[in-house]
């Protein structure tokens with residue numbers, strides 16, 4: 001496509017209930033939406049940074065600054081741009097993978113729409129729906145957690161993930177197991193532990209979890225390998241897997257036996273597919289993580305998760321798990337515990353311009 005300009009918006013989407021992880025509580029999802037303005041029409045993307053650099057070093061206004069000052073100008077310098085060129089053009093700029101992913105997706109959406117093609121076919125989706133798991137935040141107390149999990153099971157979610165942190169791990173997990181028996185259950189620590197906590201983490205082995213996600217720091221590949229050797233629960237990495245190289249290193253070191261793939265964290269959906277391919281050849285199961293996406297990213301995540309190597313349910317819940325009003329005209333819904341892979345052109349969903357305008361708190365456009 002010929003890129004003529006890029007529009008960025010910061011959105012504030014109120015959450016249906018506060019979302020608490022080991023790193024903090026969110027009540028409003030601050031997120032950036034990208035619109036690529038091309039000679040062939042618009043394309044949409046989403047930059048999944050959060051307001052504060054607590055999950056990763058990226059955050060809203062850092063993303064905003066680097067996009068407007070460096071990344072978008074580099075893309076606008078090109079006369080024509082294929083989606084597959086975006087990562088190469090942005091490669092000289094270190095880090096900022098979530099920003100790169102959002103920009104790439106906007107160009108990809110515009111290009112696919114111009115060819116009347118859909119994202120599922122482009123990425124290699126082999127199913128028309130994917131099983132839907134839900135990520136449940138840390139609650140006030142274990143009884144409240146059990147109530148929340150019960151509600152999601154009633155909705156039909158096929159896999160539960162609970163967030164844990166020191167002091168809210170073994171007890172919370174035991175409460176959920178006691179209340180619901182042998183449901184598919186996993187835990188996510190978001191880097192809240194160190195190797196000194198090895199005995200506590202080993203206590204989780206008795207709950208027959210699908211996996212434990214990212215107990216240690218992002219750069220703790222060696223410590224994760226040491227911990228994995230001491231646990232029977234499969235070790236899954238999220239934060240640590242920032243690229244296909246990081247994924248290959250983690251597998252070589254024995255740091256993970258399962259990988260959570262998030263397009264934002266790895267710099268784009270094309271890199272995400274490359275990690276899927278690598279893991280599939282290595283016989284390593286992968287699943288699609290989430291970043292409280294709007295309908296834009298949620299739709300594309302469903303398409304990604306329909307690739308054959310995604311053998312575990314992803315954190316791809318319905319739009320209404322987080323939001324009362326999505327910014328797309330057809331919010332993502334749960335049907336029999338699954339979400340549909342989009343079939344429309346481009347990202348497969350249409351933006352609701354009024355809903356978008358209502359939640360926009362900042363807007364900037366760069367043109368060539």
Ligand code: OSB
Nearest residue numbers: 055135190289290291292293315
């Ligand atoms: O660690 O997977 C994570 C949300 C924000 C940042 C990190 C994570 C999460 C989630 C929610 O667990 C996943 C979702 O349903 O979007």
Ligand code: MG
Nearest residue numbers: 188213214238
């Ligand atoms: Mg995680």
